Amino acid sequence: MLDRVAVHQTRLRTPGLGLEAKGVALGSRGLVLLPSIDRLVAFLALFTRGGSLEDILRSLTVEVVRSKLGAREVTLTFNAESSDRMDRVSEVARLAGGYTFTGTSRHFVQYRDAAAPFGYDIAQITPTETALALYHNAFSQTYDVERKIDVRSLLMRLQPHPDPATEREAGARWICAESGLGPALIHYFVRSSVEAEVGVAEWPPESSFDDAPVRRYLFRVPAVPERMGPLLTRTPGLGVFLPVAPGAAVEVGFRHPVNLRACPVFPDAGLVLFRGRGLDPLELPRLPALGDVTAFARVELRKQIGTAKTTAQAIRPDAAAIALRLVPTTEPWRAVTATWIRSEEMAILRHVAYALGPDTLRKARVAFTDEGAFLRQPNGIEGIPVGEFFREIHPGLYIPAGYDAVPAVAPEVLYRALGAPVGQVLFVGRDGRTVGVPNDSFVSLEAALLEAQSWAPLAAEAAFDTSAETQLPEVVLGSVGIRPLRDVAPAAESKPEGGTSEA
């Protein structure tokens, strides 16, 4: 017989049993004793209908225990944590035909019920060497652990029940097709414009007589049209599965006894397909690579297409080729972004350079050639009023501002006619002569002014100012220690062999 715990009772005889804040006798662990595996499944089913198993799953241990008389029963042990959790577990266990106990290591006493709101305490501990000693008002029994039951394995072994209602549930579907049906289903989806993803999964051979892995096509269909339902569910070799939890799906027309969504034992990266009709579930540790079904659509190639010959291949009549000319135009100037400064105008540029703003100096780029300097300023060259202005009619192609090229061909055509040289900037002079300046030779005007010391005193002064900030080196003499010349060869010793060489 057990003693009821009284209000404000402070001492308990059961080892590991304490009083929680509400005064309820509670150990660190809770235990549910169930008479059989069936009852265990019923307990899990009932428990997961009302809430998630996630809270107790981390500490949950399911074991088959055996009493002295050889009767086998099932225990679930988990962290008790609070009387709220234990109350809920106790209610579900009572419904499943089990008993609830609490304790810490070996001795578990009956959890509270309506007769003892603050729980029970043991009158006398049973001396035992067994793994478990359970004390109940109706019985006291000791048990040895026979084996453990893995919850995941248990869930995998449970067969889904027929439930036609799942066929009408909306949402995505997994479809598993035998390898022979996969391509046909792909084309069926493509023809029907059904959005789907497909991958090929492999399972180990089902028996040692098979020498190749079992391949099946796996489809993920966000929404299966209703008209396809009968075809997909009744065709042998096809299986339609309803996702019921991350990493788990149950065949349409069946329902798993346990609410799998409340049992987070299946990893998201994989997939377990629970099949009905007594078939084993299909387990994929990792999802295969999935691709859109449209990528697998059948393609048909046309015959060789006859193409017209390009102008380069065709015979060009000599009479059609004319020289490029530049004619003055009254059109307003646009995109004037370059200037050609001849050698005799360089002195003007030197004078103008003093007046240029920092932004202009930074953005303008200049190239020095035998023909003079070419200056480019993407924002407009008007700020540097030196030389002959050019406008950019095509990337890398400039003609003088105020002139148009005739014949009035498109700039692209003109650029191609000039050979479209890579890395060259072309300038077409007023006399029709075209010069090319390597793009790499354009450097920042700022840098060019700094480097060209002979005609840019501004840079020299700036550099002097910078170096003037450097502290002058000063020697401070000190002691050189004992035998300061220990590394210096004596005067009589031979000279060092050879000198250093410049790398």
Next chain:
Amino acid sequence: MIKEEEVSQRAFELATRVLGPLVLGGTITPVRPLGARLALAIGDRPIADADLRTRIDVARVRRARLLAAVDTLPDLTGAEWAMVAALNDLVQVTNHELASRLTRGRHVRLLASVRELCEHLPPPRDVRSALGRHATFANVLSVSRTDTLVSWWTGRANFRGQPPTPRLLRWRELRRVRVEPRAVPLSEMCEGLEVVRGEEFADALTMWLSRSPLTDLATATRKAPLFGWSASTLSLVATPLGRTLAWRALARQPVDLVHATVTRAARELPAGFLPAKELADGFAAEVVASMKPKAS
């Protein structure tokens, strides 16, 4: 046989205590003399302190860009390391704490070692390496030593390159203490040492300068040691690019002094070295013609 660990350690000391302050400015505290063999054993190696290396690189490029449009310079070569070591030893020659009364020959021995080391240093292989050496050693004639003369009512004391003893500076008013610091340039650091003659020290410094011809030309108007054409400086101005750099280096100095210096140096070349004399005369004539004194 010199151990690699020792060479690395001495190179690290040399970089942090001599090379860094020489290029970046600051206090040079010379290290124990290295001697010719150890200096040449350093060889081509980067500066171990990455931060110091970066700052020295930036300063060298900044110095080189005063003469030429370059963005990078070659790393320190073995010859440059040896030049740093030679400079360290040259400064140590002037250190009065190097020897005692019984070991006064150390100064002469160390000076001989410096000369021997300079003789083994090759001239720059090309204009770029000459520019690299100049970028490293351009500040060399800016190196100075502060000698302090402390006098008080009953005596005086001279401190060569060392701060005065705090004891002597106490009760300044009462003891009528006067402190007279004096900056001593590198060329005059040997003054006050009886064991080494000034001419010998100047010869060694001239020899050291000749190993960086662009630096030699960039300081041509110095008072001492007087500039004279050497094989390396003549080799430099014999090339068009080297001539341009030399011209730019000279252009940064007073024009009248440049005229006088190059003319005198060309005149001092012995008549027997005709090609060299012609080269020096031609360069002097070009400098005189192109550099006009500013009209005041």
